Amino acid sequence: MFAKNDLKEMSRKELQKLLSDVKKALASAIARDQREAKKAATKAAAEFGFSLGEISETVETTPKKTKGKAKAIRKPSKPVFANPEDKTQTWTGKGRQPNWYRAQVEAGVAPDAMRIKSS
Incomplete structure (x- = not known):
């Protein structure tokens, strides 16, 4: 050594x-x-x-256990709010509030005024 x-x-x-x-x-x-x-x-x-x-070479004869049902594919949520200054900016009302939404609320715009009217 x-x-x-x-x-x-x-x-x-x-x-x-x-x-x-x-x-x-x-x-x-x-x-x-x-x-x-x-x-x-x-x-x-x-x-x-x-x-x-x-x-x-033996293949496993017993099927593997699954963890329950497969998750269903979710459709994206529809937008609920739109920026009054730029209608292309929308928000579903879920998750973090976008900067434009917070700025509008701070400026005194009511959230209902930004709500998208359903047809």
């Missing part, structure tokens, strides 16, 4: 070589662990009379 002092005394090339060796050793260890895991999984599957391929 290397001590911190050993690493500090190594040159850049020595450190790069060490890093390369560590990466190779790590890749080898991962491959070895994967082989061992596959052997263990094959053995466990054989105990139940299956091959590993049969188990990995």
Whole structure:
């Protein structure tokens, strides 16, 4: 094993070589662990009379539970208020009040005066 002092005394090339060796050793260890895991999984599957391929290709037979009914698609709310100065600016009366609405109320315009008349 290397001590911190050993690493500090190594040159850049020595450190790069060490890093390369560590990466190779790590890749080898991962491959070895994967082989061992596959052997263990094959053995466990054989105990139940299956091959590993049969188990990995099995489709879940029970349907997944759903969280109740699907939500119905909502239609956008119709606008209830319109800006008297610019009729293209509307508000449904739900959620945050638009700046133009607040400005009109502060200026003394009654909310009913901004209400869109239904036909």
